[in-house]
Amino acid sequence: MNISATATPVRKIGTALLVVPFTGASLKKNGSALLSDMGFDDGVMEDFKAENGQMAFLYGSTGKTAARRVVLLGLGEGRKLDDYRKAGALLAAKAVEMKVGSLAVDMTAVKTFAASAKTSAQTVVSAFIEGCIFGSYRFDRLKSDKLKKKKDRDDKKRDIAELVLRSDTAQLAALEEGFAAGLITGSCQNMARDLVNLPGNMLQAEDISRAALDSGARGGYEVRVFGKEEIEALGMGGLLAVNKGSQHPPTFTVLEYNPAGKASRTVALVGKGVTFDSGGISLKPSEGMGEMKSDMAGAASVIGAIEAAALLRLPVRVIGLVPATDNMPSGSALKPGDVITTYSGITVEVGNTDAEGRLILADALTYAKKQYNPDIIIDLATLTGACIVALGYSVAGLFSNSDRLAEDICEAGQRTGEKVWRMPLWEEYDEMIKSDVADVSNLGARGAGSVTAAKFLEKFTDGHRKWAHIDIAGPSFASGKGGAKVSGGTGFGVRLIVDLLKTWS
Numbered sequence: 001m002n003i004s005a006t007a008t009p010v011r012k013i014g015t016a017l018l019v020v021p022f023t024g025a026s027l028k029k030n031g032s033a034l035l036s037d038m039g040f041d042d043g044v045m046e047d048f049k050a051e052n053g054q055m056a057f058l059y060g061s062t063g064k065t066a067a068r069r070v071v072l073l074g075l076g077e078g079r080k081l082d083d084y085r086k087a088g089a090l091l092a093a094k095a096v097e098m099k100v101g102s103l104a105v106d107m108t109a110v111k112t113f114a115a116s117a118k119t120s121a122q123t124v125v126s127a128f129i130e131g132c133i134f135g136s137y138r139f140d141r142l143k144s145d146k147l148k149k150k151k152d153r154d155d156k157k158r159d160i161a162e163l164v165l166r167s168d169t170a171q172l173a174a175l176e177e178g179f180a181a182g183l184i185t186g187s188c189q190n191m192a193r194d195l196v197n198l199p200g201n202m203l204q205a206e207d208i209s210r211a212a213l214d215s216g217a218r219g220g221y222e223v224r225v226f227g228k229e230e231i232e233a234l235g236m237g238g239l240l241a242v243n244k245g246s247q248h249p250p251t252f253t254v255l256e257y258n259p260a261g262k263a264s265r266t267v268a269l270v271g272k273g274v275t276f277d278s279g280g281i282s283l284k285p286s287e288g289m290g291e292m293k294s295d296m297a298g299a300a301s302v303i304g305a306i307e308a309a310a311l312l313r314l315p316v317r318v319i320g321l322v323p324a325t326d327n328m329p330s331g332s333a334l335k336p337g338d339v340i341t342t343y344s345g346i347t348v349e350v351g352n353t354d355a356e357g358r359l360i361l362a363d364a365l366t367y368a369k370k371q372y373n374p375d376i377i378i379d380l381a382t383l384t385g386a387c388i389v390a391l392g393y394s395v396a397g398l399f400s401n402s403d404r405l406a407e408d409i410c411e412a413g414q415r416t417g418e419k420v421w422r423m424p425l426w427e428e429y430d431e432m433i434k435s436d437v438a439d440v441s442n443l444g445a446r447g448a449g450s451v452t453a454a455k456f457l458e459k460f461t462d463g464h465r466k467w468a469h470i471d472i473a474g475p476s477f478a479s480g481k482g483g484a485k486v487s488g489g490t491g492f493g494v495r496l497i498v499d500l501l502k503t504w505s
Helices: 024-037 042-046 081-097 110-117 121-135 169-197 205-219 228-234 237-243 289-294 297-312 357-372 385-391 403-416 427-433 449-458 494-503
Strands: 002-006 017-022 055-058 070-074 102-106 162-166 222-226 251-257 266-271 273-277 317-327 339-341 347-349 376-381 396-400 420-422 467-471 477-479 487-489
Touching (some): 017 024, 017 081, 024 042, 055 081, 081 110, 110 121, 110 169, 169 297, 169 494, 205 222, 205 251, 228 251, 237 339, 237 357, 266 357, 266 494, 273 289, 273 357, 357 449, 396 449, 403 494, 427 449, 449 467
Parallel strands (some): 102 162, 266 317
Antiparallel strands (some): 251 317, 339 347, 477 487
16 A cells, blocks of 8 residues: 655545545534535535544535545544544445545544544554554455465555545645554554464464564564474473474574664563464364464564564564464374473473463563563463453453553553453462462363463563563454454554553653
């Protein structure tokens, strides 16, 4: 998508679709005059109320505007950044559906929008562009007609070729800065979605590592990949145990972005990279198992967030740690009742081989603390179905041993629309993961499954005082459940983490 800014008068912009956004307040104040200026009757205002995402298409402007058609786009109250992001996503989705190759958006009122949202014009534009990129996304590269043209990467999506933002000359710099940031974050989120949407036969642990290497090349940051022999030498017993049933070797990938100047702090991001989760010997039910290709969504979001941080040149040092494998049943697979020794030296009784994500994350969390001792550690993982039971499909579970860190993450979730809800980490839950034969069990009691999983992870942070676990099992993959308007990978976590890193800058 080619995005640009212009100060050309609205009526003179020749485009397939001219978009005029309104909040409820701006519609009442300026709607009639603007419509009249473009040559339209204001009778449309009887039906158009500027509700968020509402669109009214107008045709035949008596020659007063060069655009072939005009659409009024509702922003709702426009008091939250997500109002602009959601409206942009719905607009772009409609444009793709209509096969509109180019569109222009009248952002003359961007200062008013920014005042309503109590933020800057750049931030409003960035959120709107993030939404446009999200809404225009289609994963159709595996359809036969696309496979024939797979060498032409520009043909893989029925994309919007051109998006022009219009405003007064004084606002052009703000528009350009905003769309540049939005383009980076939105594109990195869609890259993560591409990884999540790939089926298990096309994405193994080594493919995740290659994706990280490609990302490092684009973003200009360092990536190191540990193969199976190096993982064995490190003694990462959790990752190796989960990989025992696989025909494909595991990888452990370390991504490191160092800013040009002095870093404000060091943040370690750990992403679960289970490329397909059959449950292992504790086999999952067949219904919905195909969605378990998304069990590496945490890894994808970590890669996407670090690439965005690098391209945005944020003054924060960011370390990414991605343990990757699939979880398959075979004669050599990990069994319930087995006891393994993790990288930390802590022994684990395996109560259920389908509680595998916490085993590979345990090694990565220990590595983060031992090798980098960062200021902050955050892990993202599609960890438990119990979190979906608790919070549904649109909100992630947040667990943290730091009130300040939890508050920062919750606020970032509100700004980015990637909402989280804090869950307890009380000492009482430790009793539920005790083992008679090992230091700890990977399986808690029947209740509080997302909490006991988090308590398990906490044991491998070696007492780090600013750690957070984000269970993204619900919002990372949309399958039409919970009223979702998108299908497949969502890239949940990329916007959230990028916003956090900006805050800490």
